[in-house]
Amino acid sequence: MTSETIASPISPIQYLNAQFRWRWSEIAFWLATLLPPLLTPNYLGLASQIAITGLFALSLDLILGFSGIVSLGHAAYFGIGAYTAGLLSKWGWGEPLTGLLIAAIAAGLFGYLTSFIIARFRHLALIMITLGLGLVLQAAANSASSITGGFDGLQGVHTWPIFGRIHFDLWGYTAYGYALAGLFLIFLISRRLIHSPFGLALRGIRENGQRMPAIGAPTRRHIRTVYTIAAIIAGIAGAMLTQTTETVSLEVLGFQRSADVLVMLILGGTGRLYGGLVGAAVYMIARDQFSGLNPQYWYFWIGLLLIAVVTFLPNGILGGLSLFARRLKAWS
Amino acid sequence: MSETALATRGLYKSFGSLVVAADIEIDLPAGGRYALIGPNGAGKTTLINLMTGMLRPDSGRILLGDTDITALEPDERVRRGLVRTFQINSLFPHLTALESVTLAVCERRRVAETWWRKLTAYRDEIDEAYDILAALTLGPVCHRPTRELAYGQQRLLEIALALAAKPKVLLLDEPAAGVPRDESKDLFAAIAGLSRDITVLFIEHDMDLVFRFASRVIVMVSGRILVEGTPQQIAADPQVRAVYLGKTRPGSREGTAA
Amino acid sequence: MPPVFGVLFDGVAYGMLLFLLSVGLSVTLGMMNFVNLAHCSFAMLGGYVTVTLMSVFGWPFFATLPAAFAAAAAASVVLERILFRRFYHANELEQCLLTIGIVFVSIAAAAYFFGTTDQPVQLPAYLHTSINFAGLNLSVYRMFLTGVAVLITLMLVATIENTRFGAQVRAAVNNQRMARGLGINVDRLFAITFALGSGLAGLGGALAIDLVGLDPSFALTYLIYVLIVVSVGGLGSIAGSFAAAMLLGVSDVAGKYYVPATGSFLIYLVMIVLLMLRPAGIFGRR
Numbered sequence: 001m002t003s004e005t006i007a008s009p010i011s012p013i014q015y016l017n018a019q020f021r022w023r024w025s026e027i028a029f030w031l032a033t034l035l036p037p038l039l040t041p042n043y044l045g046l047a048s049q050i051a052i053t054g055l056f057a058l059s060l061d062l063i064l065g066f067s068g069i070v071s072l073g074h075a076a077y078f079g080i081g082a083y084t085a086g087l088l089s090k091w092g093w094g095e096p097l098t099g100l101l102i103a104a105i106a107a108g109l110f111g112y113l114t115s116f117i118i119a120r121f122r123h124l125a126l127i128m129i130t131l132g133l134g135l136v137l138q139a140a141a142n143s144a145s146s147i148t149g150g151f152d153g154l155q156g157v158h159t160w161p162i163f164g165r166i167h168f169d170l171w172g173y174t175a176y177g178y179a180l181a182g183l184f185l186i187f188l189i190s191r192r193l194i195h196s197p198f199g200l201a202l203r204g205i206r207e208n209g210q211r212m213p214a215i216g217a218p219t220r221r222h223i224r225t226v227y228t229i230a231a232i233i234a235g236i237a238g239a240m241l242t243q244t245t246e247t248v249s250l251e252v253l254g255f256q257r258s259a260d261v262l263v264m265l266i267l268g269g270t271g272r273l274y275g276g277l278v279g280a281a282v283y284m285i286a287r288d289q290f291s292g293l294n295p296q297y298w299y300f301w302i303g304l305l306l307i308a309v310v311t312f313l314p315n316g317i318l319g320g321l322s323l324f325a326r327r328l329k330a331w332s
Numbered sequence: 333m334s335e336t337a338l339a340t341r342g343l344y345k346s347f348g349s350l351v352v353a354a355d356i357e358i359d360l361p362a363g364g365r366y367a368l369i370g371p372n373g374a375g376k377t378t379l380i381n382l383m384t385g386m387l388r389p390d391s392g393r394i395l396l397g398d399t400d401i402t403a404l405e406p407d408e409r410v411r412r413g414l415v416r417t418f419q420i421n422s423l424f425p426h427l428t429a430l431e432s433v434t435l436a437v438c439e440r441r442r443v444a445e446t447w448w449r450k451l452t453a454y455r456d457e458i459d460e461a462y463d464i465l466a467a468l469t470l471g472p473v474c475h476r477p478t479r480e481l482a483y484g485q486q487r488l489l490e491i492a493l494a495l496a497a498k499p500k501v502l503l504l505d506e507p508a509a510g511v512p513r514d515e516s517k518d519l520f521a522a523i524a525g526l527s528r529d530i531t532v533l534f535i536e537h538d539m540d541l542v543f544r545f546a547s548r549v550i551v552m553v554s555g556r557i558l559v560e561g562t563p564q565q566i567a568a569d570p571q572v573r574a575v576y577l578g579k580t581r582p583g584s585r586e587g588t589a590a
Numbered sequence: 591m592p593p594v595f596g597v598l599f600d601g602v603a604y605g606m607l608l609f610l611l612s613v614g615l616s617v618t619l620g621m622m623n624f625v626n627l628a629h630c631s632f633a634m635l636g637g638y639v640t641v642t643l644m645s646v647f648g649w650p651f652f653a654t655l656p657a658a659f660a661a662a663a664a665a666s667v668v669l670e671r672i673l674f675r676r677f678y679h680a681n682e683l684e685q686c687l688l689t690i691g692i693v694f695v696s697i698a699a700a701a702y703f704f705g706t707t708d709q710p711v712q713l714p715a716y717l718h719t720s721i722n723f724a725g726l727n728l729s730v731y732r733m734f735l736t737g738v739a740v741l742i743t744l745m746l747v748a749t750i751e752n753t754r755f756g757a758q759v760r761a762a763v764n765n766q767r768m769a770r771g772l773g774i775n776v777d778r779l780f781a782i783t784f785a786l787g788s789g790l791a792g793l794g795g796a797l798a799i800d801l802v803g804l805d806p807s808f809a810l811t812y813l814i815y816v817l818i819v820v821s822v823g824g825l826g827s828i829a830g831s832f833a834a835a836m837l838l839g840v841s842d843v844a845g846k847y848y849v850p851a852t853g854s855f856l857i858y859l860v861m862i863v864l865l866m867l868r869p870a871g872i873f874g875r876r
Contacts, residue, residue, distance in 0.1 A: 012430055012462050015475055017452045070683055117866065123682065124625070125869040128821040131814070132862040139855040197438040197454060198447035200427075204435050207424035214384070214422070215436040216410035216497050217444065225445060259690070266687055296701035296806075303694025310688045311676070 020195045029274065033180055037173055044172030050284050051179035052241050057265045057276025058183075058190060059233035064262075065270030066194065067226050068206035069118065070127050072258055073134025074234060076114075079141070079253020081107040081235025086154045086248035087147070094160040096178070096243050103239035104232045111231020115224040122209065131255075138253055153249025157242060168244070175244040182240055183277075186233055191273060193229070202226055206271075263302065267309060269316025278317055335397065337362040337531035338414070338501045343382055343392035352378045353555045356392065360501070366533045367546035367563075371575065375555040376535045377419060380503050384416050385409050396501065411440070413500030417490045419509055419535070423478045429489050430474040433461035436496035464492050467525070469518050484515025491522055502526070504534035508541055520544075543567075551575075596726045597847050598840060603732035605839025606739035607801060610794035611812060612819040613746065613831045614787020620763045620826015622780050624674065625682055627689035629791055630813040631696035632662040636792025637804040638700060641709045651713055655796055662792020663785040670784055693809050700806035709804040717800075735797055742790070746828060759783060763826040818861045824871025833872055 010018075036047040056078050063069040084103040093099070114133055121129055141148045149155065161167045168174045193199055201222050204212055212219045242248040251257060260283070261276075268279025290298055313320045336359050343356035352375045360366055368376050381387040383394055385406035393402045396414050404412075424432050437457045438444040452458070465474050468488045473481060478489060487507065494502060507523060508516055523545060526532055536542050542549060542563060549566040551558040553575050559566065566572050615629040636658035643649040643657055669692070677685050717734060720727045750756035762769040762776050770776050798804065798812075819838055823830030838857055845856035864872070 012458050012474065013452050013455060016430075016458070020450060020452065064683075070686075117862075121865070121869050124619075124821050124825070125865050127682075127686075128817060129862055129865055131817070132858045132865070135814070136855060136858045136862070139858065143851055143855065192450065193447040195450050195452075196447045197435075197444045197449075197451055197457075200431060200435045200438065200451060201444040203427060204424055204432075207426055208422060211418075211422045211424065211493075213406040214410060214416060214418075215439055215493055216407050216415075217435075217439045218407050222445065225447075229447075263687075266683075296698045296706070299694045300698030300702075303691040303696075303698065306687050306691030306694065307673075310680075310684050310691065311673075314680075314684060 026274070029277075030184065033184075037176060041171065041173075044176045046284065046288055048172060048175045048179045048244050049241075050281050051176070051183045052237050052244070053261065053264065053284060054277040054280040055179075055183045055186060055240070056234055056237040057261050057268070057280050058187065058273065059230040059237065060261055060265050061270060061273065061276045062190060062193070062202075062226055062230045062233070064265065065272070065275065066199065066206060067202040067223065068209070069223065069227070070130070071118075072127055072131040072255070072262070073137075074130070074230075074261060075253050075255070075257035076134045076137045077107040077111050077231040077234035078238035078241075078257065078261075079137065080110050081238030082242045082248045082252040083141070083148060083154075083238075084235070085239035085242040086157050089157045089159060089242070089246075090154055094158050096159055096162055099159075099243060100182070100236055100239050103235050107235020107238070108228055108232035111235075112224070112228045115227040115231075118227055119220040119223040134253070134255060134258055138250070138255065141250055141253060148250065149248075151250055153247055157246045157248065159243045159246060172244075179240055179244060182236065186236065187273070190233075194273060198222070198225070263306060265316075267305070267316055269318035269320075272316075272318050275316055275318050282317065335362050336360060336395070337364075337397065338383070338533070339395040340383065341393040341395070343379075343389050343394070345378065345382060345387060345389045351555050353382060353389070355556060356382075357557070358550065360531055360533060362500075362531050363528050364531055365545050365547050366531075367542040367549045368533060368535045368552060369537070369542060369549060369566075370552035370558070373554075374552040376552055377505055378555075379552070380416055380505055380535065383503065384414060410497055413498070414503070415494045415497045415499035415501070416503040417494050417505055417507060419505040421483075421486050421490055423486060423489055423493070425479040426477055428475050428477055429465055429470055429481065429485075429492070430458070430461055432478060432489065433464055433492050433496045434458050436493050437461050437464075440497050461496060464495050465489075468492050468495075468522050482515065484511045484519060487511050487515075487519055488522060491519075499530055501531045501533070504532065506535050506537065508536065508538045593726075593847075596728070597844050599726070599728055600732065601840030601843035602836065603729075603736050603839070604801070604843055605836040606736050607794060607798055608815055608819055608839050609832050609835035610739055610742065610797065611791055612816045612823070612835055613828055614784075614790045615816055616820045616823060616831040617759070617763065617826055617828065618780070618784050618787050619820060620824075621759070621766070621776075621783060622678055623825075624678055625685040625689065626674070627686055627813060627817075628669075628692040628696065628809075629788070630795075630816055631693050631809040632666055632788040633791040633795030633798070633812065634696065634700060634804070634806075634809045635665055636662045636795035637709070637799050637808065638704060638795075639792070640796040640799065641704075641711055641804065644711060651711070651717075655793060658796035659789040659793045662795070663789030666788030667781065667785050670781055674784075693813065697806045697809050700809075704806070706806055709799060711799045711804075713800055731800055735801065738797065742793075743828075743832065750828060755779075755782075815857075818857065820871075822861055822864045822871055824873035827871065827873040830871055830873030 036044060040047070060071065060074050063071060081103040084106040085099045088099050088102060117129060118126065142150065159168055162174070162178065166174055201217060204217065205219055205222060209219065238252055241252065264279035264283045265276045266279070267283060268275035268277065287298065309316065338358070338360045340356050340358045343353050345353040356379060368379070370376055378387065382389050385404060389402070393400055395401065396409070396412055399412065401409050401412065401414070427435070434451070434457055435444070437460050438454065441457060443454060443457070462471065462474060465471055468491065470485060470488055470492065473485060478486065481489065491507065508519055511519055520541070523541070534541070546563055548560060549563050550560045551566060551572050558575065559569055559572060561569070611630065611633055615626060618624060618626060639658045639661045640654040643654040644651060677688055713731065717731050720729045750760060758769070758774050758779055761772070762774060762779055766776055795804070795808070815838065819831055819834045822837070823834030841860050842854065842857050849856070
């Protein structure tokens with residue numbers, strides 16, 4: 001996406017529209033997501049996990065990459081969505097789509113309420129408050145083990161067939177289709193959001209939060225809105241995880257999960273919508289390949305990777321690719 | 333009959349023992365051009381911060397037209413027409429000039445929260461933004477990211493952002509600050525071209541600008557207003573000369589502008 | 591005496607430990623705005639140095655304390671030189687991620703060399719006793735810990751208030767640009783302060799072994815507590831760190847004693863409420 005001077009016959013609207021067009025690389029990406037059932041049917045479980053985690057990372061990108069809100073506790077909303085779906089099923093209602101809807105509402109409500117706190121702070125105080133909120137929820141869920149099932153997790157989660165017809169099969173085809181469809185739909189919505197005036201406002205907040213009130217922007221309200229939307233999406237991702245794996249335990253709202261998704265997003269590159277998806281894929285495939293290793297070694301390599309990414313590739317994999325593409329273009 | 337566009341009554345603000353504003357009484361009739369001058373540390377930017385709501389006064393009131401805006405948040409004051417620019421550019425580095433001004437226009441028109449429609453559906457807003465930029469000679473560079481613009485162009489973008497909010501009262505904080513001589517021509521033209529519907533108060537150290545554009549000058553020293561008057565009166569005032577203008581003779585600057 | 595005094599005693603001792611662990615981070619954050627989440631890795635290093643010196647080389651406990659301090663300080667100098675320096679002007683997120691990367695590496699290294707179990711440490715017998723005072727069993731070790739911390743606090747305050755070095759540190763924390771303008775070599779000052787702060791963390795890590803244990807997850811577990819102390823106390827403020835550490839130490843011990851079911855729940859809530867009331871910390875500026 002170059003930004004050269006256009007002394008131009010192209011009108012501003014046309015120029016902007018050109019920015020919003022679908023690129024061939026995007027189309028290739030989505031076509032590629034259709035490959036796993038064909039090429040790697042043994043890995044469909046992992047593929048579903050990647051789609052779901054990618055969706056979770058996408059929700060974090062909306063607040064971190066596009067709005068500049070650093071959150072160390074985003075798993076709270078993922079976990080609320082996951083537990084809502086799980087509890088609904090345990091209490092007798094296993095219909096997946098309405099389960100998603102109710103989980104979205106629950107996570108969104110919690111997101112909306114906490115957004116009033118979040119929108120008031122910046123810098124270290126904000127980071128600590130998001131961390132604190134996540135830890136409080138984790139501790140509360142731990143205490144309420146009679147409801148949440150504690151570390152063993154909920155028992156008796158069973159997901160009904162979609163539309164009453166499509167069963168969740170043992171191979172994982174349905175799960176993957178379900179997760180991928182959810183991811184794609186929400187991706188489309190997020191893409192529209194980014195290209196809307198609201199997306200521009202969010203970038204304004206990220207670029208210069210101080211200036212926003214001076215142009216008449218109700219910054220706090222904008223932040224509350226995007227935070228609620230991100231919470232809803234995270235909740236949907238969590239619910240999908242519960243429904244496709246038919247388990248849910250405390251780790252869904254733990255600090256580890258908040259930290260992991262942050263690492264994935266940074267790895268892929270923030271503020272590009274695809275960063276979370278790419279990062280989730282790379283991270284989880286790598287973790288799967290190295291899962292034979294002692295977990296200690298895993299953290300050694302992830303630590304090294306983080307240091308390397310921050311030092312050499314601060315815009316993540318996608319940032320590096322786009323830099324590479326620009327260099328290539330400059331030569332030709 | 334000109335009404336008062338902006339007024340302050342008994343504005344007072346201190347940080348512990350440091351008094352940054354005391355007994356500030358200002359009346360700005362609509363449509364005029366006013367300069368606020370004073371030595372560094374006099375409290376000029378502080379006064380602007382108080383007027384725009386970035387700082388809360390310990391006591392006193394601020395009136396925009398007939399409305400008491402003392403309790404309003406900064407963005408609400410902007411929506412009522414009280415807009416400022418910053419002494420040090422406060423822009424959006426990675427947004428293009430057009431995107432920045434379009435954002436300001438969308439915020440003014442209250443459409444900035446519509447996340448379900450593409451930005452390009454808002455033709456009027458984008459056209460309006462482009463027109464503002466074009467009027468300030470920034471049309472050809474409107475698709476450049478802000479951080480790639482020359483400093484003088486960035487200063488103009490500061491003004492463009494302010495104009496996008498359709499101000500009734502415009503507070504310019506040292507608009508010419510840091511602008512090299514060869515780039516200041518466009519800036520001066522922009523300020524001269526401001527509509528007479530807008531009341532303008534500018535802080536300046538550049539006496540060229542003050543004498544060219546201001547009909548009234550307010551002099552601040554150590555948080556208080558020392559004296560007010562026409563540029564000629566101020567230039568001749570011995571108190572002002574002693575405190576601020578130094579020992580140069582009044583009127584010796586005419587005809588030496590860039 | 592009612593048990594509340596016992597709780598207070600334990601809480602104060604724990605708070606003293608948290609103070610030692612946190613004060614370095616607070617000052618360096620306040621001075622350079624560099625978010626060093628690897629701070630507790632230095633603490634962990636100090637702890638493992640003590641363990642190694644005692645179990646492998648047979649050093650007495652007290653002799654290992656200065657060694658822990660020195661090792662952590664030295665490690666921080668090396669890391670600052672080769673890595674941290676490049677990130678002083680990077681944004682907060684990048685600094686967080688860089689230093690979290692270092693934390694992960696340090697945890698993995700600790701697990702590799704020492705295993706994942708708790709490290710035992712053999713204190714001199716007299717430190718392991720408790721004194722019976724007015725019906726309370728007061729641990730001698732906790733008294734020792736408190737004594738050391740108070741001594742260090744006094745030294746810190748004396749340095750900050752009465753020496754030229756201390757004045758320079760205060761100036762640099764208050765307004766870095768101005769301090770440079772006055773000719774203060776802020777970079778060198780920061781390197782020294784960073785080393786001192788990390789050294790104190792290392793000392794804290796060594797002292798912590800008997801109180802809370804030592805295993806590779808120390809670097810992450812106590813990071814959270816340290817961050818709470820620093821953000822609640824206010825960046826760059828020794829008094830703030832002290833107050834916040836006391837508050838946190840007492841709250842945590844009291845919470846676990848009186849309402850054990852909630853565990854750490856209480857301090858997270860206390861932190862959130864305090865930050866909302868005073869986002870720059872109790873003694874913070876801005």
